[in-house]
Amino acid sequence: MITFEQVSKTYDGQQRAALRDIDLEIAKGEFAFLVGASGSGKSTFLRLILREYRPSRGRIFVAGRELNKLPSWRVPSLRREIGTVFQDFRLLPGKTVHENVAFAMQVIGRSAKDIKTQIPQTLELVGLEGKEKRLPEELSGGEQQRVAIARAVVNDPKLLIADEPTGNLDPATSVGIMKLLDRINRNGTTVVMATHDSTIVDQMRKRVMELNKGRLIRDQSKGVYGYQ
Amino acid sequence: MRHRHILSETWSGLRRNLTMTLAVIVTMWVSLALFGAGLLAYQQVDLMKGKWYDKVEISVFLCGTVSAPSETCEGGADATEAQKEVILATLENNPEVEEVLFESKEEAFAEFSKAYEDSPILDTLTVDQMQESYRVKLVDPERYQSVVGQVAGLPGVQAIQDLREYLDPLFSWMNLIQIGTIVASALLLGAAALQIGNTIRLTAFARRREIGIMRLVGASNFYIMLPFLFEAVIGAAIGVLLACGTLASGVYFIIIQKAKVSLKAFEWIGWSHAGLAMAGVAVVGLALAIIPTLITTRKYLRV
Numbered sequence: 001m002i003t004f005e006q007v008s009k010t011y012d013g014q015q016r017a018a019l020r021d022i023d024l025e026i027a028k029g030e031f032a033f034l035v036g037a038s039g040s041g042k043s044t045f046l047r048l049i050l051r052e053y054r055p056s057r058g059r060i061f062v063a064g065r066e067l068n069k070l071p072s073w074r075v076p077s078l079r080r081e082i083g084t085v086f087q088d089f090r091l092l093p094g095k096t097v098h099e100n101v102a103f104a105m106q107v108i109g110r111s112a113k114d115i116k117t118q119i120p121q122t123l124e125l126v127g128l129e130g131k132e133k134r135l136p137e138e139l140s141g142g143e144q145q146r147v148a149i150a151r152a153v154v155n156d157p158k159l160l161i162a163d164e165p166t167g168n169l170d171p172a173t174s175v176g177i178m179k180l181l182d183r184i185n186r187n188g189t190t191v192v193m194a195t196h197d198s199t200i201v202d203q204m205r206k207r208v209m210e211l212n213k214g215r216l217i218r219d220q221s222k223g224v225y226g227y228q
Numbered sequence: 229m230r231h232r233h234i235l236s237e238t239w240s241g242l243r244r245n246l247t248m249t250l251a252v253i254v255t256m257w258v259s260l261a262l263f264g265a266g267l268l269a270y271q272q273v274d275l276m277k278g279k280w281y282d283k284v285e286i287s288v289f290l291c292g293t294v295s296a297p298s299e300t301c302e303g304g305a306d307a308t309e310a311q312k313e314v315i316l317a318t319l320e321n322n323p324e325v326e327e328v329l330f331e332s333k334e335e336a337f338a339e340f341s342k343a344y345e346d347s348p349i350l351d352t353l354t355v356d357q358m359q360e361s362y363r364v365k366l367v368d369p370e371r372y373q374s375v376v377g378q379v380a381g382l383p384g385v386q387a388i389q390d391l392r393e394y395l396d397p398l399f400s401w402m403n404l405i406q407i408g409t410i411v412a413s414a415l416l417l418g419a420a421a422l423q424i425g426n427t428i429r430l431t432a433f434a435r436r437r438e439i440g441i442m443r444l445v446g447a448s449n450f451y452i453m454l455p456f457l458f459e460a461v462i463g464a465a466i467g468v469l470l471a472c473g474t475l476a477s478g479v480y481f482i483i484i485q486k487a488k489v490s491l492k493a494f495e496w497i498g499w500s501h502a503g504l505a506m507a508g509v510a511v512v513g514l515a516l517a518i519i520p521t522l523i524t525t526r527k528y529l530r531v
Contacts, residue, residue: 079446092437106233107447155445
């Protein structure tokens with residue numbers, strides 16, 4: 001699903017590389033944690049997958065596309081294969097739960113019929129049935145993140161990128177979100193999640209990739225967060 | 229569904245920036261109307277130039293009974309037949325000359341009587357006091373100097389008159405007006421384009437959340453840009469319509485109702501010219517909406 005070959009990224013006007021010589025492969029259907037201190041390169045890693053930036057060196061393959069060779073106008077087709085979830089949810093405040101999820105389908109031109117059948121299923125998957133008409137401000141943090149996850153998976157992406165999805169949530173709520181991500185992963189979606197939450201990583205026992213100052217210093221299947 | 233989304237985005241964009249949209253419309257209106265007026269003035273001047281240059285001829289007046297003695301005229305005597313032949317031959321051999329017509333004293337008197345129909349001067353004039361002349365048409369009216377120079381010193385020539393001496397200052401004023409209108413409208417149109425760019429920047433900022441999510445879920449650049457394009461085009465279209473209305477009423481009330489009636493001697497522009505100017509206004513107006521939109525959205529909506 002994702003392949004990095006000798007990938008380095010240095011931002012314009014900066015001396016130090018944000019990522020250095022990253023070589024890894026994440027298979028279809030895998031669940032992988034990305035851990036490391038702030039500034040270790042986690043965000044850069046995720047942004048390279050989304051083709052928000054091009055690597056300075058090396059080659060990246062995502063969902064069968066070589067990103068170095070992907071022209072700008074083809075980027076939307078890549079993004080349609082990837083669902084994305086953030087720490088800050090990024091919901092549209094004036095829109096209801098239903099409208100927020102529907103927005104992701106409308107703007108890529110899905111039919112009204114698709115929207116009508118797909119949204120109830122997805123809201124049921126994330127456990128928000130009955131809350132279609134609520135506004136984001138009327139929901140708890142955990143519920144808001146569930147809306148964001150619903151929006152990320154409603155178009156059936158092959159890959160789900162989660163950047164600190166539990167960063168704003170209390171531990172009990174976080175467990176619920178992790179169960180949801182696990183279920184989505186079991187349905188066949190590859191999940192890559194950047195996190196600081198050691199409890200979660202230790203509990204899940206999934207693959208752990210650790211970045212330190214832009215280098216991949218650990219890549220362990222069924223790993224733990226690390227040695228504090 | 230997808231079309232409804234674009235339309236509702238466009239509508240909310242227009243409403244959100246109502247004051248900016250109004251400012252864009254008014255600037256577009258005034259600048260496009262001015263631009264259209266420039267186009268009309270241009271056509272008007274062209275029309276007059278064409279008409280008058282067509283009529284412009286060099287008049288070579290021959291010595292007559294009334295002309296004072298000079299180097300080429302014996303006082304009080306008509307030009308002799310021999311002199312006339314030399315002058316005619318000189319004119320006809322000049323490649324710049326298209327046609328030479330002889331105007332006799334009788335014809336000159338008839339012309340004069342027509343021009344001063346009700347004037348008391350007529351009573352004191354006789355046919356004999358008129359001057360014979362050659363009316364010369366030129367191949368290229370701009371190059372009259374060579375012809376004037378050739379016949380100026382010939383015996384029997386009393387004076388040479390070139391209408392352009394009188395028309396040229398008029399035309400240079402008209403040219404100045406043309407250029408002035410176009411420059412002023414170009415400045416205003418530039419301001420309108422910048423204003424559209426600014427409005428779009430504001431709208432892009434107000435919609436940054438939506439745009440961020442659209443990019444994230446893979447909406448195409450064209451789809452993201454479409455509401456902005458619609459918004460700009462709608463504003464421009466209203467400006468174009470108002471400007472065309474202004475031009476049409478200007479042409480109707482000033483040219484057709486006033487000028488054409490009271491200044492019949494001139495050729496005046498009509499509806500076909502107004503239509504041309506409006507087409508120009510529409511093209512420029514839409515280009516002014518679309519080009520800044522493409523540039524600004526490219527800058528602010530980059531994936």
